[in-house]
Structures are given as structure tokens and as C-alpha cells.
Amino acid sequence: MSVCVLYKYVCVCACLLWHVKEENAVKVGPRYLDFRCLSFQCMSQSQQQEYEVERLFSNLNQVTLKREPGSLSSAIFLVAGTTIGAGILAIPAVTQESGFLASSVACILCWIFMVTTGLLIAEVNVNTMCELGSGGVSLVSMAKRTLGVAGVQFSCWSYIFIHYALLIAYVARSSDILTNFLGIPLWESATLFSLVFGGICYFGSQRFIGAVNGVLVFGIIISFTSLVVAASGDLHVDALLKVNFAAVPMSIPIIALSFVYQNVVPVLCTNLEGNLSKVRTAIVLGTAIPLGLFLVWDGVILGSVSTPEMTEKIADPLQQLLSTNGVVGPIIQAFSFLAIGTSYIGFVLGLSDFLADLLKLPAGENRPLPYILTLIPPLVLALLDPEIFFKALDFAGTYGVLVLFGIIPAAMAWSDRYSSSSTSIKLPQLVPGGKVTLSLVMGASGCIILSEILENVMHL
Structure with missing residues (x-):
């Protein structure tokens, strides 16, 4: 056995030994423990062989210092809950x-x-x-590196x-929903909503937030099913056969906005310890649930408020159905309310982690400043202009x-893939x-943005 091959097996055994002892490992950082096994290259006369051993990232409990692997079901609920938000209300x-x-x-x-x-x-x-040897990597570190x-x-x-816009x-x-339900002033309902859901994000553990998201998503499914049953009695099936592909481009920004969940992907990767298979599953399944809801929602609302003979555009089909x-x-x-609550949690988690990284705060530690900067400005601006909902969504x-x-x-x-300076x-x-694929993604995004700019300029 050559020295090079022997060296390879020693490294592999060492990494496996560290993995077995992970539960009783010593805490190195505030939250994450990083086991690194570098790749080694062995040269022979005819070829070069490269051996790589996967690096392991562990989530450690602050109190017990034991590993807490992320739950795939919680990750799916987090993605689904973040995706099902206020955008669905504007789709019809x-x-x-x-x-x-x-x-x-x-x-x-748009889902694809x-x-x-x-x-x-x-x-x-x-x-x-x-590359950095730590979890909790936000968009700042990713953009700086690439x-x-x-x-x-x-x-x-x-x-x-x-x-902030969302x-x-x-x-x-x-706040508008709570004011109508509780009969309290608008500023009180907005403050109550921000404190309750912001407090869940700040004080709640990963497992607790996942459980809350699961309950909210379950409530969304129940209320959605009830809505479909109640509204389907007045459904005009013939109205659903209307087709006008020329009007599709104008709806894409709102539809794309309805599928936003990417802000929690860094949180997802950290919670699932960089397990690519679990991350892929969480993203695909977590967004497939909202896709089904969006299609049924759109069909029920459009089929309930319109008929094949209608030619005039309704300002807001949802409000007409309510009346x-x-x-x-x-x-x-x-x-x-449930749809907004799940999205609010996801966006607060994403923005607070982003601000913590931007402010160079230690990863894995809840500091009040990122949450204050996340919760207060939207609360103030929403109270200054209560009619800002559709404006913020469209922009x-x-x-x-x-x-x-x-x-x-x-x-x-x-x-990251093709730069010569990358690892x-x-x-x-x-x-x-x-x-x-990358060219198509950038090109499609650029075309939609350009068409929207031209459309807005023409209406000036």
C-alpha cells in the first residue's frame, strides 16, 4: 500500500471518529461546530487522484451542547408558510x-x-x-464571496x-383584519400583531417556531378547504375557460411575488446542516403545497365572481365576493390572517439574520438590535399609510x-461554478x-423588469 493511499484512509477514519463523537463534542463556536477534512491530492506517474471528504456542520443546543439536527417536516412547513402570504390575496x-x-x-x-x-x-x-467553516451564512457573505x-x-x-416593502x-x-375583528384602533392592532409574531421569532427556539408554523399552515389548509366548499356553490365553470395569454405578462410580478420564500433558504440550510438532499426536498415540497393552493384559490375566486358574458374588469374580485x-x-x-402570519414569521427570521450578519454580530445568538430594526420601521410606515398594501406588493x-x-x-x-478564483x-x-439554465434565469428576469419599466413609462 502506497503512502498516499494509507494517508487517505487515515484521514477518512479520523473524520468518521469525529462524527461518532459529535454528540459529546466540545463547543467551539456559539452555535456551530465545524469538522473539516481537507481534500488531498496524490500524484502518480500516470495520473492524479483527488480525494474529498464531506465537511460536517452541527447545530448545537446552547444549554446541553448536544447536536440538534433540523427537522425536514419543520423545514417544509417553514417554506410553505413563508410562501403562502399576502401575495395570494392579490392573485385574482x-x-x-x-x-x-x-x-x-x-x-x-413561475413556480418552476x-x-x-x-x-x-x-x-x-x-x-x-x-469555505467559511460556519453556519448562519446570509446573502451578504454569499454575495461578497461570489x-x-x-x-x-x-x-x-x-x-x-x-x-421592508413586504x-x-x-x-x-x-392590522386591518384585527381592527375589524377586535374593534380596536388601527395602531393597537398593528402593534399587537408585530409584538406577538415578532416575539415568537425572537424568543422561540427552532423547534417552537417550526411547531407554530405547522399549526398556522394546518389552519390555512382548514380555512382554505372551508372557503372552497362555501364558494364553489356559485362557481361558473364556463367562466374558467376564458383564455387571454396577451394579458399574462402583466400578472407575472405579483405571481412571482406570491412564490417568494428564498429569504429563508439560508436559515433552511443552517437548520438542515447543509444536507443538500433534505434542502432540495424541503424547497420542492414546501413550494408545491402553495402552488396547489394558488391554482384552486384562483379558480374558485374567478369562477365565483365572473360569468362568460362579463366584459368589464372588476377592481378586486375578492372584495366583490365578500360583498x-x-x-x-x-x-x-x-x-x-393565517397566510400573512406565516409569511411574516419567515420574513422576520430572514431579515433579522441578514441584519445580524450585516452588523457582524455573532452567529446563532439572538440579539435585540436586528429584531428592533426588522419590526419597528414596517410598523411605523404601515401606520402612516394604511392603504399601502397593494402599492407595496406591486412595487x-x-x-x-x-x-x-x-x-x-x-x-x-x-x-461560484465558473470563476477561476473560487474554491x-x-x-x-x-x-x-x-x-x-443560468442565462435563461437572468434573461427572463431582465425581460420582465424591462417590460414593466416600459409599461410604466408609457402611462406617465
């Missing part, structure tokens, strides 16, 4: 011109697009975790913009989602297709 308003069949095609294409960009973020995130200083600045401002929309809509069918009103309000969907969760993930993956140790690619 922007898809009524294109019709149910055309908008269904648009929803499926957003799953692809989420997997690209996960791929770059886990590679960055391996896109440089200019990429960091662009990503930071895009990230902050879209998160948090403002969530607070505005939820014409008193049974579904409370159900829609409950569904809307965020057009210029935020397609940049931050379209162009930037593909650009980071391109640099030679690479994990398997989560998205196939190479440069063709």
Missing part, C-alpha cells in the same frame, strides 16, 4: 384579464422559476458554509428593499423579487443545465 385581481387557464400556466412557470432560484441560493449558501463589493452593495439594498404590506393588511356572499367573509378573513414584485431572487442567485451561482472544492450542483 391580476389574473382576471388573462383568465384561469392562462394564469394557471403562468403560475406553474422560483424553485430554480431557491435551489441556486441553497447551492451557493452551502458552498459558502464549507460577486465582490459591488455585488454586496446591490444585493444588500435589494434585500432590504423587498423585505413586511409593511403584511402589517397593514393584518355578495356573506358566508365566505369570515373564512376569507381567517385565511388571509416589491416588479423591482424587488425579479432582481433579488432572479438575477442575483443566477449571477452568484455562475461566479476548487465543490458540492454537487442542485440545478442542472449549466450556463444555459
Whole structure:
């Protein structure tokens, strides 16, 4: 046995020994323990062989110092809960011109697009975790490693913009629902919502937040099922056959916004300890649940408020359904509140982790400052303009989602895969297709953004 081969087996055995002793390991960092096994190259006269051993990242309990592997079911619920948000409430308003069949095609294409960009973020995130030797890697560290200083600045401002815009929309809509239900002033309901759900994010453990998300998603499914049963009695099946593909492009920003979950992908990768198979499963299944809900929701609303003879556009089909069918009103309000609550939790977790990384705070430690910066500005702005809901959604969907969760993930993956300065140790690619797929993602995002800009300029 050559010295090189013997060295390889010694390294493998050492790594396996460390893995067996992981439960009783000594705490190195505040939250994460990193076992590194470097790749070794052995040269022979005819060929070069490279051996790589996977690096292990462990989540450690702060009190017991024992490993707490992430739950796949909790990860799926986190993705599903984050995806099902306020965007679903606006889908019927922007898809009524294109019709149910055309908008269904648009929803499926947007789902494929957003799953692809989420997997690209996960791929770059886990590679960055391996290179930096720690968990809790946010978009800042990913952009700095792959896109440089200019990429960091662009990503930071895009990230902050879209998160604050959507948090403002969530607070505005939820406070309106609570005010109608509890009969309290708007500022009290907005403050109550922010404190309760913000407190869950700050004080709750990973397992507790996962359980809360699971309960909320279960409530969403129950209320959604009740809504479908109550509204399907007035369903006009012929109205669902309307097709107008020319109107589809105008609905894409809101549909894409409805599938936003990528902000929790770094949290997902850390909780699942960089397990690419589990991360892929969580993203695909976690977004497939909202896809089914979106399609049924769109069909029920459009089929209940329109007929084949209708030619005039309805300002908001959801509001018309509320005014014409008193049974579904409370159900829609409950569904809307639960959907907003799950998304609010995901966005608060994502933005607070991002701000903690931006402020260079230790990973894995809950500090109040990131949560204060996350919760207070959206609360104040939502109270200053209670009618900001649709404005925030439209602006965020057009210029935020397609940049931050379209162009930037593909650009980071391109640099990570093909840059000569990147590390030679690479994990398997989560998205196939190479440069063709990455080019299509960036090109499609750019075309939609450009068309929206031209449309807005023409209406000036």
C-alpha cells in the first residue's frame, strides 16, 4: 500500500471518529461546530487522484451542547408558510384579464422559476458554509464571496428593499383584519400583531417556531378547504375557460411575488446542516403545497365572481365576493390572517439574520438590535399609510423579487461554478443545465423588469 493511499484512509477514519463523537463534542463556536477534512491530492506517474471528504456542520443546543439536527417536516412547513402570504390575496385581481387557464400556466412557470432560484441560493449558501467553516451564512457573505463589493452593495439594498416593502404590506393588511375583528384602533392592532409574531421569532427556539408554523399552515389548509366548499356553490365553470395569454405578462410580478420564500433558504440550510438532499426536498415540497393552493384559490375566486358574458374588469374580485356572499367573509378573513402570519414569521427570521450578519454580530445568538430594526420601521410606515398594501406588493414584485431572487442567485451561482478564483472544492450542483439554465434565469428576469419599466413609462 502506497503512502498516499494509507494517508487517505487515515484521514477518512479520523473524520468518521469525529462524527461518532459529535454528540459529546466540545463547543467551539456559539452555535456551530465545524469538522473539516481537507481534500488531498496524490500524484502518480500516470495520473492524479483527488480525494474529498464531506465537511460536517452541527447545530448545537446552547444549554446541553448536544447536536440538534433540523427537522425536514419543520423545514417544509417553514417554506410553505413563508410562501403562502399576502401575495395570494392579490392573485385574482391580476389574473382576471388573462383568465384561469392562462394564469394557471403562468403560475406553474413561475413556480418552476422560483424553485430554480431557491435551489441556486441553497447551492451557493452551502458552498459558502464549507469555505467559511460556519453556519448562519446570509446573502451578504454569499454575495461578497461570489460577486465582490459591488455585488454586496446591490444585493444588500435589494434585500432590504423587498423585505421592508413586504413586511409593511403584511402589517397593514393584518392590522386591518384585527381592527375589524377586535374593534380596536388601527395602531393597537398593528402593534399587537408585530409584538406577538415578532416575539415568537425572537424568543422561540427552532423547534417552537417550526411547531407554530405547522399549526398556522394546518389552519390555512382548514380555512382554505372551508372557503372552497362555501364558494364553489356559485362557481361558473364556463367562466374558467376564458383564455387571454396577451394579458399574462402583466400578472407575472405579483405571481412571482406570491412564490417568494428564498429569504429563508439560508436559515433552511443552517437548520438542515447543509444536507443538500433534505434542502432540495424541503424547497420542492414546501413550494408545491402553495402552488396547489394558488391554482384552486384562483379558480374558485374567478369562477365565483365572473360569468362568460362579463366584459368589464372588476377592481378586486375578492372584495366583490365578500360583498355578495356573506358566508365566505369570515373564512376569507381567517385565511388571509393565517397566510400573512406565516409569511411574516419567515420574513422576520430572514431579515433579522441578514441584519445580524450585516452588523457582524455573532452567529446563532439572538440579539435585540436586528429584531428592533426588522419590526419597528414596517410598523411605523404601515401606520402612516394604511392603504399601502397593494402599492407595496406591486412595487416589491416588479423591482424587488425579479432582481433579488432572479438575477442575483443566477449571477452568484455562475461566479461560484465558473470563476477561476473560487474554491476548487465543490458540492454537487442542485440545478442542472449549466450556463444555459443560468442565462435563461437572468434573461427572463431582465425581460420582465424591462417590460414593466416600459409599461410604466408609457402611462406617465
